[in-house]
């Protein structure tokens with residue numbers, strides 16, 4: 457089985473598509489008007505890229521050390537209710553701490569090795585760096601007091617006669633992916649790794665993945681209309 461983003465789009469466009477796939481996971485996604493989806497994806501990607509550009513040239517480990525963030529590698533499976541945990545950050549303690557699940561990193565590396573055209577050789581250590589960078593972005597959001605979702609327009613939701621404006625949380629994930637991608641020099645947004653993992657594990661069919669990618673490509677007007 458061969459998967460290539462180039463089957464679908466050029467590399468520069470893969471970010472927008474994978475960004476939209478992440479945005480789709482937001483519970484409010486259906487509340488976002490179609491023509492506004494590109495705005496949330498592109499702005500979130502830009503926030504992540506900007507933050508990475510400010511920190512280019514140093515490995516993630518150095519940034520964590522500078523900020524006094526501790527790292528713990530957890531040897532438990534990290535699976536909870538059938539969902540594998542990859543990494544998480546706890547900033548409530550005196551010393552903020554990122555936990556990375558070793559088995560999960562091994563699985564991602566294994567899945568990536570089945571699709572070498574996507575990420576090349578990806579060691580578990582590199583998978584861990586990607587996740588450390590992702591969590592570090594959330595730390596930067598937390599420390600600055602402004603989360604990505606709050607830097608973007610809220611969407612209007614209605615419950616009967618009640619109207620409220622809610623932030624689109626998943627934007628923080630899109631930005632964190634873009635940050636991790638740029639800081640660690642990946643060819644694609646790292647959420648693609650999760651899809652490779654699911655395909656390798658037989659939990660996602662390649663046809664369905666391709667279909668979803670194609671839907672996102674069309675929705676964004678990649679290759680046709682201008683994106684935002």
Ligand SMILES: [Zn+2]
Pocket residue numbers: 590594628629632
């Ligand atoms: Zn995250």
